[in-house]
Amino acid sequence: MDEFDDFVRARTPALLRSAYLLTGDQHLAEDLVQTALARTHRSWRRLDASENAEAYTRRTMYHLQVSWWRRHGRRPEWLTGDLPEPRARAAGVDHANQAAVRITLRNALMRLTNRQRAVLVLRFFEDHTEAEAADLLGVSIGTVKSQTARALARLRAVAPELSDLYVVHAKGPTR
């Protein structure tokens, strides 16, 4: 099964990136990918092409995440209280700006349901179409649309400062 090792080494970094956005935690991301890869390993002989293996692993990963949501209900929300102020917009502090976005976005994502987070990651990180996302999650396209809308609305509600930060991030320093 050397092909399996090759597949794992080649695709784990990308899988971990998605899993990190789904879980918000390095160790949980590793656990999620590890479990999905273990299932792929057990089905390896049936998966005759690496594309099939990756699709199978990703589908398993998303299903594991959402089924966890079904079993345990919503992931507990993290109360972030007052978030750091937007940084000074002087030259030389772009790193600080990016860091603020990361902190705020990570905490905001953790305040979504697992399914909302999965839809956002599929649509805006992995760039899947609504139909592809629906297929991966095993839900209807309508569900993907509604969950996406709710997820974005929730992001705006829990982290309104994100919009401002994105504008700054996209356009550069404005003053």
Place this chain on the structure above:
Amino acid sequence: MNPDDLRTALADLADEVRPVDLSDRARATSRQTARRQVAATATAVAVVLTAGGFAFAGQPGFDRRPVGPADERTGNPLTEGEVTAATVRVPVWQTAGCPAGDVRLSDPGPELARWGPVTLGDVDRDGTGDALVVLRCQVGENQVLALHRAPDGTVATLGQVVTDRPVVGGAFIAETQVGPPGLVEVIWRDGAVATAERQRRTYEWNGTGFSQTSGPKSFPPAAYDVRISAKPVRLVSNAAGDRAGDLELTVENAGTITLGAAKVTLETPVPMTVRSMIGAATDHPDLVQWADPPLRLEVTLKPLLPGDRTTVTMRLVYPRGMRPAGGILSMGATGDATPDDNQVSFVAR
């Protein structure tokens, strides 16, 4: 919210994850899953056979005799010397990689060790002396093994009394005793709560195997519950133009576990320095991430008993020209019934 900006921000956030090689772990998980399925099938088969009145008598290394008929109450009791010199059949472990099969107790090999004394006594109520030994697999699992004298006079395995699970924080076998004839007493300790009282659990041989007949079956769940809070940092300028102030964070241990060296992570998006720290296990925080914002520090707390709280005071200094920002303080939330209070933000003005 611009979708392109969201894409950029998600990609940026995903950069935080550290790449790791999961090949071995995935294979191990796969094998464990397969083994559990095989074990479940084997258990079902065994139950069916037992219900039908069959027994596995004659299996090499095992002697599954019925409970003490009169004609078996003969023979010499086992001695410690005999036991430690014997080669016996070790039943399967729960953990992958722990060797089963024939094991020489005087030299169990690199993966196994015999620990504690050999306990002598009548384990199977046949009127002769048997023995108990505890074997430890180096990955952490222990099993209590009952030995007796086989009909051919050699030392043989009667059966596995019980094993513990190599789980961090899980209960584990501490020692064994033979009580009145036929009763094996195993003393268990709670791996999660070091101060918890030991438990005495009793097991009996029923002719085909051991089963627990008295004592608790588990320790009460150990509750991990921490609460963190922080006051706003009031900054004042010094002569050099830097702005400094004290961050006072408090952690309360509301659970039932003594926290040995719990860590608080501090994240802040702007450069700053910690000039002093009072009340923690060390006098300075550990720098986890410095070069690439957010700045991430870890503060190791002093041991915290259940119900106690501790306060750490850190002097934060923001360099001249840098607009101060607050940050987020967080502690591990896995297993915490109320994870909401494991994280708090603070402001610095």
